[in-house]
Amino acid sequence: MQIYQVGGAVRDRLLGRPVSDVDWLVVGTSPEHMLAQGYLPVGKDFPVFLHPQTHEEYALARTERKTAPGYHGFAFHAAPDVTVEQDLARRDLTINAMALDADGQLIDPYGGQQDLQARVFRHVSEAFAEDPVRILRLARFGARFPDFEVASETQALMQAMVAAGEVDALVAERVWQELARGLMEARPSRMVELLRSCGALARLLPELEALFGVPQPAEHHPEIDCGIHALMVLDQCAKVDAPLPVRFAALCHDLGKGETRKEELPRHIAHEGRSARLAKQVSERWRVPRDCAELAELVAREHTHVHQSLGFSPAARLRLIERSDGLRRPERFEQMLQACECDARGRLGLEARDYPQRALLQRDLATLLALDLAAVSADALARHLKGADIGRAVQAARLAALEALD
Incomplete structure (x- = not known):
């Protein structure tokens, strides 16, 4: 019985990164x-066990063979005669196919250390093509290690996998798991770029693929290209360590611009409604968690109004807060503002611009939440108001509170 450290822990140790x-x-x-x-025992498909003291996972060495399309189409063989080299051979990338033995000696049969030094993603063997999740994993690693390049033979293999329809066999939960992890990396735009370069983005997120090459007014968007803008907004989210719902909303906020009629370009009239519809479409396809899905639709629908809010009257700002359900869900309203700020800064040369709209609407919401509505209702009852009239009295008090701020 021999025990080895394998995979990402070995890779990160060699890179000097935290494990x-x-x-x-x-x-x-x-x-x-x-x-x-x-x-x-905890493994369902193959033998994986929890250590009795540390509760870390220990997997038996195994080989695998392809039996059907997609992520689940594998048969595994685990036996005492399977070697560490055979087990490493089934892994995705050379940088993930290294092991450390009990004495700290590196086992590197496929050149992973050399590829780490060269900053290259390279598949271990042609078996890479048997699992389409590996395309998503490589793209996710690209978001984590943005200075790594994809080996030409690996790029060609991924393109062939996409052409063969392997990506189309992926299950929704697995796609979302990898996308979500990639969105939370240091440079999530790199994940999108790598998916796009092999053709996978057009299969997984055609709504996002459609943005590339679509122009928008240079006065508001010096970067011009809608797809480039989406990636810049995504990286702004990473820069401020935004949570996953904000990053997913950033990814989806302008999807409607991909459906703008050519005769309207470079303007995008009423793209907000189209963006909300397409954001919902993406969320349903990949079974996106509710908090992410709801924020994405909200930001898509309201981001232009948030941008314009400095010129709004108190009544218009109140309608925006109520329409966004800010009074009942202030945390989500704050996430919307953060996504809008990242949108405003995800533009060429404007990355450090001020965004006073966020502070304005935060102040408004805080003022509304601090109102003593019980006192307002009591006063309305004392004046013998009933039903809808009490509601109107509450609205009047809210509006008066915002008007007092201007």
Whole structure:
């Protein structure tokens, strides 16, 4: 029984990056022996066990073969005679196909250390083509390591996989899992760029692919290209460490511009409604969590109004806050403002611009939430108002509070 550290932990140690999770590989033993040692079984498709003390995962060395299209189409073979080199051969990229033995010696049969030094993503073997999730994983790693390039042979292989329809067989939950992780990396735009370069973006997010090459007015968008703007907004979100719902909203906020009629270009009249519809379409396709899906629709629908709010009357600002459900969901309203600020700064040469709209609407919302509505209602009842009239009295009090600020 030999135990090795494998995968990302080895890669990150060699890069001098923090190591959070360690994957352990066990060679030369059987499930029965692991159970006898007190390990707890957790694997469904292949033998994986939890250490009795540390509760870290230990997987038996295994080989695999393709049996059907898609992510689940594999048969696994785990046995005491499977070697560490055979197990590493089934992994996706050379930089993830290294191991450390108990003495700290590096096992690197496929040149992972050399590719780390050269900053290259390279597939271990042609078996890469058997699992379409690996395209998403590589793109996600690109967002984490934006200075890495894709080896030409790996790029060609991914393009062939897309052409063969492998990406179309991916299940929604797996796609969202990888996209969400990539969105939370240091440079999420790189994930989109890599998916686009191999043709996968057009299959997974055609609504986003449609933005590239579409112009918009240079006076508001010096970068001009709608797709480039979307990527710049996404990276602005990463710069301020925005949460996942804000980043997904940034990705979807302008999708409607991909459907603008050519005769209207470079303007995008009423793109907000189209963007909200397409954001909902994307969320339903990939079963996006509700908090992300709802914020994406809200930002798509309201971001232009937020941008214009400095010129709004108190009544118009009140309608915007109420329409956005800010009084009941102030945390989501704040996320919308953060996404809008990233949108305003995701423009060439305007990355450091001021965005006073956020402070204005934060002040308005705080003022409204601080109102003593019980006192307003009590006063209305004292004046013998009923039903809708009480509601109008509350609205009048809210409007008066905002008017007092201007």
